[in-house]
Amino acid sequence: MMFLVIFSSLAAAMAIVAQGNLSTADTQLKVSRALAAAETGMRFAMLRINTATSAVPAIREGQIDATKAAELWTAIRSELVTELLEDDDEQLDKADIFAGEDGSLLLPPIALGKTAGSARFEVRINPHPVNGVNYDDAMYDQAPYAELGVNISSVTPLDARWVRVTVLGIDGPSNHPIKRAVQMDFKIDKKIRFALLSKNRVMIGPHVLVDGPVASRFMDTDLDHGHPVQMASDFRGLTPELDAQIDEFVAALVANDKDGDNRIRVADSREVENIEEPESFDTNGDGYIDEFDFFLSAFDANSDGRVSEVELETAGNQTRAELFELLDGHGSVDRVGYNDGFIDTDDNYAKVHGQVMIVQTQLSWASGAASDSSIQNYLQGGIIPSHDQAPLTYQASAASVHQYDASDFNVDGYRSMTDSDLATQAAPQAGQVNPGHTEPANALGEVVEHEAVPFGAAYPYDHYDRPVYRNMTFTNVRIPKGTNALFQNCTFIGVTFIETETDTNDPNYNYAGMQEADGTPKHPDKYVLIDPDQPDTEDNREYNTKNLANNIRFDNCVFEGSVVSDSAQQLAQVRNKIAFTGRTQFNVDSSAHLTDDEKRIFRRSALLAANYSVELGTYIAPHDSQETVYMTGTIVAGVLDIRGRADIRGTILTTFEPQEDVGPVLGETSPQFNTTLGYFSSDDGDLEAEVPNNGLGLIRLTYDPNLPLPDGILGPIEMRGQAATYREIPVPAGM
Secondary structure (H helix, E strand, O other), X not given: OHHHHHHHHHHHHHHHHHHHHHHHHHHHHHHHHHHHHHHHHHHHHHHHHHHHHHOOOOEOOOOOOHHHHHHHHHHHHHHHHHHHHHOOOOOOXXXXXXXXXXXXXXXXXXXOOOOOOOOEEEEEEEEOOOOOOOOOOHHHHOOOHHHHOOOOOOOOOOOOOEEEEEEXXXXXXXXXXXXXXXXXEEEEEOOOOOOEEEOOEEEEOOOEEEEOOEEEOOOOOOOOOOOOEEEOOOOOOOOHHHHHHHHHHHHHHHHHOOOOOOOEEOOOXXXXXXXXXXXXXXXXXXOEEOHHHHHHHHHOOOOOOOEEHHHHOOOOOHHHHHHHHHHHOOOOOOOOOOOOOEEOHHHOOOOEEOOEEEOOOHHHXXXXXXXXXXXXXXXXXXXXXXXXXOOEEOOOOOOOOOOOOHHHEOOHHHHOOOOEEHHHHHHHHOOOOOOOOOOOOOXXXXXXXXXXXXXXXXXXXXXXXXXXEEOOEEEEEEEOOOOOOEEEOXXXXXXXXXXXXXXXXXXXXXXXXXEOOOOOEOOOOOOEEOOOOOOOOHHHEEOOXXXXXOEEEEEOOEEEEEEEEXXXXXXXXXXXXXXEEOXXXXXXXXXXXXXXXXXXXXXXXXXXXXXXXXXXXXOOOOOOHHHOEXXXXXXXXXXXXXXXXXXEEEEEEEOOOXXXXXXXXXXXXXXXXXXXXXXXXXXXXXXXOOOOOOOOOEEEEEOOOOOOOOOOEOEOOEEEEOHHXXXXXXXXXXX
């Protein structure tokens, strides 16, 4: 009997424990399902918000303030509600969608399945400031809030540019549910999220580093040199042995690189297939084999994992000295290893730190311009994007690579800031010694006979007789069309507005008025119609379009503001051209002539010249580091060449889309219209320059997400979830 009692007691205890375990397990399962439902709901909200935002019309404001953000959120919310009501999702009770007068939006519970008791989520969206939120919380001292330039607090809370999404996940019966909640803040903004976004061919030469995404919409990849993005190695040409190693490495990339980052991942069995002892090639031990590993191996004489100037033998070698300066001094001044006198892993080398996005297909490129070898031979150097991004994307969508046309640029706001034209400001200065100059300004009317265009190019295509303005200062000035001047040692304060005829569609626009080196006409029979809507009569013909356009060269000039042009309908690269030569300086921050508000405006764009051809730098590499050109903001041109030394913080945006035998493109020459950073030879399709033999300069292009766009650009808005703000929270009251 005693044993029966004991066994009965043990059985009862085991049953209680088992029941408890089952209850605990069931609760844990419901907790997991509730949290998973909340996370699913957040992804649902992100997708729906993104779709609704893309349907909101583009705006011209460059910076969105709280008032504009509230207006945009109203439009986004309206699109969101419309889409939900039109959706055929049976899991959503559309009658219970609630849009509050305070801008809030509440979506009723949405089940993740059709069976009774399925996990479900509900979404609450509130524009800031949100009632009941403690804006004095320490979380607002962290990113991304800490980067706003304003201390977030109960006195200065987040404003309507920020929208909070809270998602409640629910599991279990309605009378005893298990709930978990997550939240994330979204920001309404307008950005061009690229360091370089081009509608034409992109060429990134040696001694050029890009910190930020790169995108090309170039489509004529079936043509010779039709590479949408072409990147040249920074390490070729140092020694024959290193060149041979890079050749072998590129061959390995062709066979083994699976994700297009131009690296071999040692831990990926697919990428190291048929490579014996792959770890031995990973010189810097970062888990990848790339060109930098072979460079280190070639020059690290004492095997300490880094290369000094002595080891690289930079003394007396301009090219090697520039390479050392480029690698050791790129990136943030706060990073470990910045300008420490060594090239090593701390310098975090990559040709492009960001995605490379191409609208054309890989097959079109591989079977066309790259059919003679491989894409990897034209796309050299490591590509390292953010951890959640693909290094190389083909067939990039229109939504991810937005198309900007010349008509999207309204520069009336800049024009309205100008005070007077060139002649009005120049006349009083003739013969005077202006502040900042030791020599008097020249007498007006002096010319330079037959200056070649492009200036200094190996293969110029026109010549100009230029009026010269020396040692003058201009403030908020308009340069009338037909001026075609040379400015030497001049200072420009505020807006420098270059006027031109915007109707440039005539196929003869580039050729009417062209000159040979001796001044004789190249095409005496070429002309354009002054009024295209009128008959072709002699009175309606213009035989020299130099009178209608503006081809300007600035030499050794200082700009304390922005250079802006009219937006021509079509590229006329011969007639509408701006060349910056010599020691060009853009000194907005250090200007003593600008107010703080003016500085904020001009930081947004140093150059705004849609469908203009722009040359920046020299065709012969400079030796003086003081000749480095510094520019900030959204740099806009039709096509753009930057050579020599340049440090650009912002975005390069080029607007001209060359198409075979359309517009200024004659026959199969569309690859000749490109955006070029650095030097390429004519064998690479750069028909204006050759690689110099006395150095390659150095160019750094760094995307700055904190710089607002200039006003006047018609572009889409975004409402992006800020990943750093994502967190699980206690279930809010009322949910």
